[in-house]
Amino acid sequence: MADVALQSNRAAQAARKRGSLHRMLKRKSTMAFLMTLPLILLIATLVIYPAFYALHLATLNKSMQRFVGLSNFEFLFRRETFWLVVKQSCIFAITAVIFKAVLGFIIAHFVHNIPAKGQRKWRGMLLVPWVIPPAMSTLAWLWLFDPSYSAFNYTLSFFGIGPIPWTGDAMWARFSVILVNIWVGAPFFMIMYLAALKSVPEQLYEAAAIDGANWWQRIWYVTLPMMRNIIAITTLFSLIVTFANFDIVRILTAGGPLDHTHIFATWAFRIGIEGSDIPLGASVSLFMVPILAVAAIFILRDVNKRGNES
Amino acid sequence: MATVTIDKAAPTRKVKYGSMSRDRTWALRWSYFFLVIFAIFSLTPPIYMLITSLKSSAEISAATNPWWVFHPTLENYLGLLTSNQFLRFFWNSAIVSIFVVTITMLISVPAAFALARMRFWGSAVLATGVFLTYLIPETLLFIPLFKMFAVIGDWTGIQLINRWYVLLILYPTLTVPFCTWIMIGYFASIPKELDEAAIIDGASWIQTLTRIFIPVAFPGIIAATIFAFTVSWAQFLYPLVFTTSTDQLVMPVGIITTLIKGDVFNWGQIMTGALLGAAPPLIIYAFLMDYYIAGLTAGATKG
Numbered sequence: 036m037a038d039v040a041l042q043s044n045r046a047a048q049a050a051r052k053r054g055s056l057h058r059m060l061k062r063k064s065t066m067a068f069l070m071t072l073p074l075i076l077l078i079a080t081l082v083i084y085p086a087f088y089a090l091h092l093a094t095l096n097k098s099m100q101r102f103v104g105l106s107n108f109e110f111l112f113r114r115e116t117f118w119l120v121v122k123q124s125c126i127f128a129i130t131a132v133i134f135k136a137v138l139g140f141i142i143a144h145f146v147h148n149i150p151a152k153g154q155r156k157w158r159g160m161l162l163v164p165w166v167i168p169p170a171m172s173t174l175a176w177l178w179l180f181d182p183s184y185s186a187f188n189y190t191l192s193f194f195g196i197g198p199i200p201w202t203g204d205a206m207w208a209r210f211s212v213i214l215v216n217i218w219v220g221a222p223f224f225m226i227m228y229l230a231a232l233k234s235v236p237e238q239l240y241e242a243a244a245i246d247g248a249n250w251w252q253r254i255w256y257v258t259l260p261m262m263r264n265i266i267a268i269t270t271l272f273s274l275i276v277t278f279a280n281f282d283i284v285r286i287l288t289a290g291g292p293l294d295h296t297h298i299f300a301t302w303a304f305r306i307g308i309e310g311s312d313i314p315l316g317a318s319v320s321l322f323m324v325p326i327l328a329v330a331a332i333f334i335l336r337d338v339n340k341r342g343n344e345s
Numbered sequence: 346m347a348t349v350t351i352d353k354a355a356p357t358r359k360v361k362y363g364s365m366s367r368d369r370t371w372a373l374r375w376s377y378f379f380l381v382i383f384a385i386f387s388l389t390p391p392i393y394m395l396i397t398s399l400k401s402s403a404e405i406s407a408a409t410n411p412w413w414v415f416h417p418t419l420e421n422y423l424g425l426l427t428s429n430q431f432l433r434f435f436w437n438s439a440i441v442s443i444f445v446v447t448i449t450m451l452i453s454v455p456a457a458f459a460l461a462r463m464r465f466w467g468s469a470v471l472a473t474g475v476f477l478t479y480l481i482p483e484t485l486l487f488i489p490l491f492k493m494f495a496v497i498g499d500w501t502g503i504q505l506i507n508r509w510y511v512l513l514i515l516y517p518t519l520t521v522p523f524c525t526w527i528m529i530g531y532f533a534s535i536p537k538e539l540d541e542a543a544i545i546d547g548a549s550w551i552q553t554l555t556r557i558f559i560p561v562a563f564p565g566i567i568a569a570t571i572f573a574f575t576v577s578w579a580q581f582l583y584p585l586v587f588t589t590s591t592d593q594l595v596m597p598v599g600i601i602t603t604l605i606k607g608d609v610f611n612w613g614q615i616m617t618g619a620l621l622g623a624a625p626p627l628i629i630y631a632f633l634m635d636y637y638i639a640g641l642t643a644g645a646t647k648g
Contacts, residue, residue, distance in 0.1 A: 066550050067463035071471060074456035074525060081518045082478050085489035092489055099492075142383050148376040159634055160384050163391060166630045166637070168579030170597035171619040175390035178397060178612050186393060186411035222387065223641070230642045250372075272480075279482030282581045286601065300484035300582075307488045308586055317488045324485070331480045335473065 092317040099314060107318040116294050116302075121322070123209070124298040128278040128326075131216040135277075136270050138217065139224020144254075146225070147232045158229065165222040173286040176215045177202070180287070205295035208288050212296050215283050220276075224269055231265040232258070268337050271330045278326055299323050391623070397616035398422070405612055421617040431618065433592055434599030437509050438578060438622075441595055445516040445577040446570055453521050453569065457528030458554045462540060472529060479522035487586050490515065494587070509593045512584060516577045523576075524569040527643045531565030532558055568640030571633060575626045596622040 096103045111117045146157050164172065179186050180201035188198045201211045239257050248256065259266075281300040284290065290297035290305060297305070299322055307316015397405065399417045409415060425431045459465070460472045494505045505511040535558060543553045559566065584598040591603060600618040604611055630637050 063463050063550070064465040067459040067465040067468070070455035070459040070463075070550075071468075073452040074475070074521060075471070077452060077517055077521055078474065078478050081490070081514070082481060082486065085486045085493060086481070088493060089486070089489040092492060138383075141379070145376040145380050145383075148372060149380070155634075157380055157384070158638075159631075161380075161387050162630075162634075162638070163627070164387050166575070166626050167391060167623040168575075168581070168597055168626065170579065170581040170601065171623045172390050174601070174615055174619045175394045178610075178616060179390065179393055181610075181612070184405065184408055184411065184612075189411050218386070218390070226638055226641055275480055275482065279484040281484050285581075285585075300482075303484070303488060304582075304586070308491065313488055313492050317492075320485050320488055323482070327480065327482070327485070331477060334480065335477070 089317045089321060092314050093321055095314045097312050097314060107315055110315070111318060116297070117319075119294060120297050120299060120302045120319075123296065124278060126209070127213060127216070127280070127284075127298050128274060131213050131220065131277050132270060132274050134213070134217045135220040135224050135273060136266070138221040139269075140228055140266075142221065142225045143228035143232055146229055158226070161225055162222045164218050165220075165226075169219050169282040170286060172219065173215055173283050176211070176218075177287055180211055202288050203292060205292055208292060208296045212284050212287055215287060216277060216280065219283065220273060223273070227265055227269045228262065231262045235261045264337060268334055271334045271337075275327055275330050279323055391620075394616045394620045394623070397612055398620050400613055402611060402613050421613045422621075425614060425617050425621065430591060430603060431599070434594055434596045435621070437594065437599075438596040441509060441512045441516070442574050442577040444513050445520060446573045448513065448517050449520040449524050449573040450566070450570060452517065453525040453528055454559065454566070455554065457525045457532055458550075458558055460525070461529045461532035462558075463550065475522050475525050475529075478518075479526055483519060483580075483582055486518070487582055491586055506587055507589050507593055509588060509595070511587050512577075512580075512595070515583045515587065516580060519580065520573040520576050524573055527569055527572075527640060528562070528565055530643055531562040535561050564636060564639060565643070567633065567636045568643065571629060571637050572640050574629065578626055 092099070093107055094102055094104055142161060146154055146161070149157065182188075182198075182200065182203060185198075185201065187201065191197075191199065200207055202208045235258060239261070240253055243253050243257050278298075279300055280298065281304065284296055284298055284301045285304070288296040290301050294302075299319060303316045303320040306319060307313050310316070393412075396412065396414055398421050399414045399419070401416065401418050401420060404414075404416055456475075460468050460475070491506070494511060498504050498506060505514070539557055539561070540553050543557050548556065579597065580595075581597045584595045588594055588598065591599070594602065596618075600615065600622060604615045604618055
């Protein structure tokens, strides 16, 4: 005992000797600042700075030596491909997100319906698409869609359905890209909704059942209102991710046929990196900002609201 | 089950109970029916990868039934696992992922602790900022980052583009915000009494973190680690933009750029490569599914 007391006493003396620097380091706010410093530096140099740098780049000419103001944007607005990309990005993101949300909701319900001890197994199987790196699974889809040895066309031929140009025709290519995106993203919704479904109190359903509500009314008046928050946040989050998607479109169609599946990210890559017109590529990618900002504001409002509730 | 309900129910209510349990049986049957369909939809691509990876290229081009392997062979696996190039991709991916996970945890755990427990000037704003950066997709930043690193290379002579280690700088921008965010959630759920007791007993902030918070929030740390690993293993855009020489590539980009030669697709090898590339996340998922799902849902529900 005495020994310990002596030691701590000595330590205290030593600390006093080392003076004010050490005392400052011991202060809570200094300590907290030092602990968050790497995070702040990372965000400042690799996220915030490049974001503003993109704005600067977008105002330069192709060789990046001359300030050209907004003429990059003017150039884009006059190009037909740009409007095609805008249209396709919106169709892609909105269709994919709606289908992912609806499919996820349905699957979550079915998983929730079955006895609890089997749920784990099914959930595990259904989440596999989300776990495989999208670049790898898209390769498998590309091979399933292959024009000459396509496994899908082989199967469909038994039903008398002619060979479908999965990635060759503009409409079919758009369909394929969206299908793969739904395949990758629906499990995420399923998991989120399943977690939310489990948190809806059983008594509410019992009360509804006593009041004579059928299954549709139970979903409409009990499940959906209880899950409103999680549905909103998941959908907005998925909208951001889908809108900014790159891997799937790049590997499946690379924007083809004739730019008919390009979305903002893949077109920016084509122009900025492959075409080495960095300023124009930066201007294209900047068009993702407005929709991201709107979605982010809504998500943030929701997160803060729930933070206050709890 | 049925007999029990009949025994307990009064005779007049028998019919109603019967119809209700029949409804339930049918609901269950429909659930299983649709779940089987969805499971087939989910598992078709990975299973097809496996089927194709076991075929020789002769069998693939013979256009026999694509859903069946008539002459299973491991030549694709042997071919890839003995190719130095492929092993190099695997090695690069592994090194990058391990380093990124370490860097991520070293940055995000202390930061999350400070943001969750040590209220200081601007901490609330910073926490929101972390969440916002998590929402910024990499497709928005790759062009300015590419130019930034090119300029740094010109100015200082430190060549970062086309080196695998540039990914160590880039990937944390994707992993750190999310990991910090979920760790804030996990740390915030630890009762205040615990760290107050530690502080009263004379523990420093660092000791409180390492002796109390990290052990108590260990499930959260595992979830964050899994997330950081899967994100860095699966990332495709940054390596595609920043690395080009074959000895600097990571798995996803390596498979796509080297196995696809012009218009010639060696599908057997591509599918084998894709399967091997998908294997590490799948194995982790198979063993740590609950942590994986906890991390996934924590991002949106813990906020």
